Amino acid sequence: MIIDCHGHYTTAPRSLESFRQKQIAGLKDAKLSPAKDSLVISDDEIREGIEGAQLRIQRERGTDMTIFSPRAGGMAHHIGNATTSALWSDICNELIHRVCTLYPKNFVGVCQLPQSPGVRPDNCIAELERCVNEYGFIGCNLNPDPSGGYWTEPPLTDKWWYPLYEKMVELDVPAMVHVSSSCNPAFHFTGAHYINGDTTAFMQFITADLFKDFPTLKFVIPHGGGAVPYHWGRYRGLAQDMGKPTLKEHLLNNVYFDTCVYHQAGIDLLTRVIPADNILFASEIVGAVKGIDPETGHYYDDTKRYLDAVNWLSAEEKAKIFDGNVRKVYPRFARAIASR
């Protein structure tokens, strides 16, 4: 099976965004706040968004399933407060559940969390439980910077996050570390903030001993791990200078990288440097980069093509990247698809 571990619902009906705009307007004038049931989206509207985009691309590229979550840029945890994020997460996650129910052979759900700057992550536990237990979701997206580019939250290794990690361990679900849109003009969201978020999270993991406290906690760092594989020598050296174990011992039982790297040389480096056991196939379609690379004639984000061209990975290693590692990192994946 070819499993893409990183897809967002970027093609939701426009009424979802209209609802969000009303919700934001309601922050200034409560009279404008929309009731949850004012958002009505039909199954046909969902089908229309999915079939011409994610589902078509799955077919064209030979992907079997996508681990699917709400639009990352849309989470925007910096807007409003915890109540704002709670309603917005509720709605977005429910839509993911509807997509997965309509297309049980194609999508498995991952939830966004109702994070809010300065609010303890404990407030995300109920939504995580709901999504896992009621919707059959298999993971969550965790935003290390709910401030949207000002990085006001404690590092991911801080005890601040531990109650959420305890629940993740209990439910046996991993988190993809994924920032959302940036309200900081310094950071372009998909070109700087996303990649910086990935790099930052990995370095946070190096400096502490989080996985001594949570030996089974698992994170996927998207976008090929930000800058990390390219600077693997720097990170190995920094860990060494700090007296930490090797990165393999220190982090690689718990931290995984996806393959959202949009050119051959990048995927070549990723697969040379990071053990195949720690790489999960992903393309993040329909995502940050939509065009066709004039140098190849193929979509930049057609990452399967780059992996297919790597000739130093064995068939067994490729099977791990495309399939086995997802089942290892997301233990609920097998259960979710078996029940369908």
Place this chain on the structure above:
Amino acid sequence: MIIDCHGHYTTAPRSLESFRQKQIAGLKDAKLSPAKDSLVISDDEIREGIEGAQLRIQRERGTDMTIFSPRAGGMAHHIGNATTSALWSDICNELIHRVCTLYPKNFVGVCQLPQSPGVRPDNCIAELERCVNEYGFIGCNLNPDPSGGYWTEPPLTDKWWYPLYEKMVELDVPAMVHVSSSCNPAFHFTGAHYINGDTTAFMQFITADLFKDFPTLKFVIPHGGGAVPYHWGRYRGLAQDMGKPTLKEHLLNNVYFDTCVYHQAGIDLLTRVIPADNILFASEIVGAVKGIDPETGHYYDDTKRYLDAVNWLSAEEKAKIFDGNVRKVYPRFARAIASR
């Protein structure tokens, strides 16, 4: 000639750091503020710090000259105000000048700027002029985030920075885009903040048309360009989706990358993806990573060794990376060494 374009004075006498601590104490209690002339450093003390470290390493690795600037992490523009930074820059730059005067065959100077959060960069012009005209420095380090990890300054493409750029163009000096230490607990300084700063700056350059306004302005993005070469496909695709010219046309007459990437696979990628015309040799010694890589038996930061092992660059291309590109990007380099 082998020219390392990125070295910091990380081995200054301890009295420099003591002075800085007194300066910081003086921010709370003016009585504790040290007079500039209370800092006395002898030539012998300078020699002691340099000869056993940078100079020894130059010899061991076969580097001829280093473009040398104050310790990047020490700039700490977030501490105090513009007056604090003015005195601190004055002192640090003067020390670089003394190193370059003591070792005219080994070091050429680049200055730190007296930036301060929220203070217009115009305030850096006098110090830049002084360092170039009086000390014979050939460039500056420009911090895109003087807040030290909260990114409160406008993007580097904003007109906010234009007066400084006008002076750089007039003086014919480039800037290395280099953040300083991080006072944000989310960001480890050399493992996250530095790399993020590089990635962020490049993405800022993509989104605007700065080099239409300043066709001869030049920037070096250190640490191998942060995440940029690894995600070159992403950046090409983002520029394309935005309707920008190709990155080569849009940025590569003005933006250069150094080779501070501390493993072979990273240098391989850099030299595969980025044209040789845009790569400048650098190792940032004595810098972020001090150890020996047990996988190779050599120092992680011995980047010349990685470049020597690249067999797809012609002798001409390697000569550009080790020498010619420095002369192109730093036009004052040739004048500086000719006068010695």
